[in-house]
Structure formats: structure tokens, C-alpha cells
Amino acid sequence: MASALSLRGLTKRFGSLTAVDSFSLEVERGTIFALLGPNGAGKTTIIRILTTLLRPDAGTALVEGFDVRQQGKEVRRLIGVVPQENNLDRYLTARENLVMQARLHGMGAAETNGRVDELLELVGLTGRRNDFPDTFSGGMQRRLVVARALVHRPRVLFLDEPTTGLDPQSRRAVWDYVDSLKDSMTIFLTTHYMDEADALCDRIVIMDHGRVLVDGSAARLKERMAHAHCYELRFRANADHYETILAGFPFVRSLQRTGDLFRLSLAGEESLKPLMDAIGTDDIRTICLREPTLEDVFIELTGKEVRE
Ligand SMILES: Nc1ncnc2c1ncn2[C@@H]1O[C@H](COP(=O)(O)OP(=O)(O)OP(=O)(O)O)[C@@H](O)[C@H]1O
Numbered sequence: 001m002a003s004a005l006s007l008r009g010l011t012k013r014f015g016s017l018t019a020v021d022s023f024s025l026e027v028e029r030g031t032i033f034a035l036l037g038p039n040g041a042g043k044t045t046i047i048r049i050l051t052t053l054l055r056p057d058a059g060t061a062l063v064e065g066f067d068v069r070q071q072g073k074e075v076r077r078l079i080g081v082v083p084q085e086n087n088l089d090r091y092l093t094a095r096e097n098l099v100m101q102a103r104l105h106g107m108g109a110a111e112t113n114g115r116v117d118e119l120l121e122l123v124g125l126t127g128r129r130n131d132f133p134d135t136f137s138g139g140m141q142r143r144l145v146v147a148r149a150l151v152h153r154p155r156v157l158f159l160d161e162p163t164t165g166l167d168p169q170s171r172r173a174v175w176d177y178v179d180s181l182k183d184s185m186t187i188f189l190t191t192h193y194m195d196e197a198d199a200l201c202d203r204i205v206i207m208d209h210g211r212v213l214v215d216g217s218a219a220r221l222k223e224r225m226a227h228a229h230c231y232e233l234r235f236r237a238n239a240d241h242y243e244t245i246l247a248g249f250p251f252v253r254s255l256q257r258t259g260d261l262f263r264l265s266l267a268g269e270e271s272l273k274p275l276m277d278a279i280g281t282d283d284i285r286t287i288c289l290r291e292p293t294l295e296d297v298f299i300e301l302t303g304k305e306v307r308e
Pocket residue numbers: 014017019037038039040041042043044045046
């Protein structure tokens with residue numbers, strides 16, 4: 001199957017910092033692909049190179065066979081971009097924002113009207129088509145940005161953290177739109193939400209320091225952790241005290257806390273007894289074994305929380 005994206009030895013430096021370090025990747029057409037990594041890993045820099053906003057210092061990047069360096073115009077014709085910020089034109093209505101995009105891509109009036117109305121319907125904004133984006137909720141603005149990126153029927157859609165800052169219901173709505181597009185284009189997204197990558201994507205790359213750390217489906221990445229010993233531990237009291245104790249054990253490989261609930265992975269089963277001996281049972285409400293998640297894989301590989 002042909003590649004939608006082909007990156008070979010892609011490198012980008014900012015002064016002495018190598019943000020993207022000889023990065024290579026092939027993404028097949030029709031894939032929903034996620035690029036994950038901690039803050040500063042190099043994800044946005046890669047998207048900016050692929051969308052022709054930034055020139056690489058070395059290496060090549062092809063989008064649908066076109067070179068981002070030499071054939072920027074052809075690349076821009078084939079891609080849709082949903083940037084991190086909702087950069088809508090606030091002086092244009094929702095509908096006018098989409099019409100403007102169609103004009104920029106040289107679409108004729110008849111084609112534009114049909115396409116714009118179809119997209120407003122798809123993202124559930126038909127009733128608000130004549131309103132200005134400033135009067136929209138964050139979720140509605142995001143949906144409009146997605147619609148705008150789709151006006152010219154791109155073959156590759158780039159989504160840079162498409163659901164950051166959205167409530168769970170709006171996130172689900174964006175996931176549904178993205179999922180409904182998958183048969184007609186290749187989708188490349190970055191996200192800090194592991195559940196998003198898990199639910200949506202066929203293939204995931206986790207990167208850090210400009211390089212690939214691991215590449216595969218969510219299921220395959222989780223298999224890497226099949227031998228990890230992951231537990232959930234809930235305390236009825238003194239959670240701060242226990243957090244200090246847990247963080248001090250050399251065999252606690254990762255530790256995440258939400259209120260009085262701790263998720264931890266241990267180096268081996270034999271670590272459980274010394275752990276229980278040290279913390280006692282007086283303040284433990286529950287302890288249970290749990291399945292590894294994509295978040296465990298991320299922490300294991302990068303040594304960092306998903307968002308710091
Ligand atoms: N224009 C720039 N000038 C200097 N340094 C930059 C520039 N753009 C990015 N960087 C640096 O390059 C590195 C990679 O940044 P990038 O924005 O690609 O990371 P990211 O993985 O997208 O992070 P985040 O998850 O926070 O968006 C960071 O150390 C960043 O500070």
C-alpha cells in the first residue's frame with residue numbers, strides 16, 4: 001500500500017537544541033496515526049515541517065509523494081490542518097469562515113455552497129451558521145476548526161492536540177467526527193490523552209528528544225507491559241505520608257496519584273511483600289491488580305508524566 005507520509009532522517013535544530021533528531025517514519029494511506037510524547041518531545045515541530053510552516057535542516061519529508069521542501073504548494077493543496085489554537089477569523093460568521101477557506105483553495109461557488117452546508121451539518125453547527133465564533137463554546141469552536149480543515153477534501157488531515165481543553169462530551173464528539181473520516185483520508189494527530197490515542201488510532205509512535213522510542217498498535221504497546229505488575233491502592237487516611245514512602249522505594253517503577261488513589265507499577269511480584277510490610281494495612285482501603293494502560297507504557301518509556 002502507498003505511503004501517505006514518508007520521513008527519512010528528518011532533523012530540525014533550534015540553536016544548539018536538536019528538536020527533531022534524524023526522525024524516520026512511513027505512514028500508510030488510510031491510517032489513523034498518533035504521535036505521542038512529553039512536552040518538548042518534538043511533535044509540533046514535526047507537524048510544522050509536514051505542513052510546510054517550517055523548513056527542516058536535513059532529511060526528507062514527503063506528503064502523498066510530494067516533497068515538503070520543494071513542492072510546498074502541492075502539499076498544501078492536499079492537507080488539512082487543525083492547529084493547537086482555534087485560529088478562526090472572529091470577524092466572519094461560522095459559515096463565512098468555511099467559505100473563506102474554500103475561496104483560498106480556489107473552489108467555485110456552486111461546489112463551495114454544497115460542501116460548506118454539508119460540513120456544518122456534520123459538525124452540528126447548522127443552527128449557528130450565521131453566528132460569530134466568539135459566541136461559541138470551546139467545543140463548538142473546535143468543531144468549526146475541524147470543519148474548516150476539511151472544506152477542500154484533504155487527503156491527509158493533521159490534528160495537533162485536537163481535544164485539549166474540551167469537556168468529555170465535546171471530546172467524544174470530536175472523536176466521532178475523526179472516526180467517521182477514516183475511510184476517506186489519512187489522519188495524523190498528536191495528543192496528551194492516552195485514552196484518545198487508544199480509542200482512535202491504528203498506530204502509535206511514542207517519541208522523546210526528537211527520536212522514536214516505540215512504534216505499534218495500542219494493543220502491541222500494552223503487550224510490552226504484560227509482565228509489569230500494576231496495582232491500584234486506595235488509602236482511607238494519610239495519603240500524603242504514604243506518597244512519600246511509595247516514592248522512596250527503588251522497586252516502584254511508576255507512581256501516579258489522583259486524590260487518595262495511587263496507581264503504581266512494581267519491578268516484580270516479589271516487591272509486593274516488602275511494600276506491604278513497610279506501609280502496613282491500617283490505612284489501606286483497597287488494593288487490586290490492574291491491567292496495564294497506554295499511560296503505563298508512556299511513563300515506563302519516557303520516565304515522565306503525560307503532561308508535566
Ligand atoms: N521556534 C523555536 N525556537 C526555539 N526552540 C523551539 C522553537 N520551537 C520549538 N522549540 C523547542 O523545540 C523542542 C520541541 O518543541 P515542540 O513544540 O516540537 O514539542 P512538542 O512535543 O510539540 O511539545 P508540547 O507537547 O509541549 O506541545 C522544545 O524544546 C522547544 O522548546
